[in-house]
Structures are given as structure tokens and as C-alpha cells.
Amino acid sequence: MEESNSFEKLGILEGKINSILELFKIERENNIKLRQEKEDLIVRLNVVENALMKESQTLNELNQEKFLTIDAVDELIKNIDSLVEVRQER
DSSP states (O other), rough: HHHHHHHHHHHHHHHHHHHHHHHHHHEEEHHHHHHHHHHHHHHHHHHHHHHHHHHHHHHHHHHHHHHHHHHHHHHHHHHHHHHHHHHHOO
């Protein structure tokens, strides 16, 4: 009777070991998927960061052009005012 009880215990132990091995297999597969997802997200993040940096650079360039345009318009206004004053003096 003890021998059959020992075999039952071994059978239970074997079942539990197989369950643990199956859990490890599932967790390993999940880990692989998560690592791939992480890599994909890193690539996407890099693409978004690069696009944002380009947009920021473009915005800075547009701001510089705006200030140059404002300066040029101010200079034109001064020149027109000077011409108007010269004409009015004549």
C-alpha cells in the first residue's frame, strides 16, 4: 500500500512539475512578445522624436524669417516716411 501511495505522490509531483514547465513556457513566450513590442515602441518613439525635432527646427527657422521680415518691413516704412518727408519739403 505504501508503494502505491509513493507512486501516487510521484504522479502528483510529476503533474505539478509539468504544470510549472508549461507556465515557464508560456511566460517565456510572453517575455519574447513583450521584448519585441518594446523594440517596436522604441523604433516608433525614435521616429516621433526625430519628426518633432525637425518640426521644432522648422518652427525656429520660420520665427527667424518672421523677425527678418518684420525688420525689413520696418526699414521699408522708415524709407517711405523719409521719401514722403523729402517730397513734402519740396
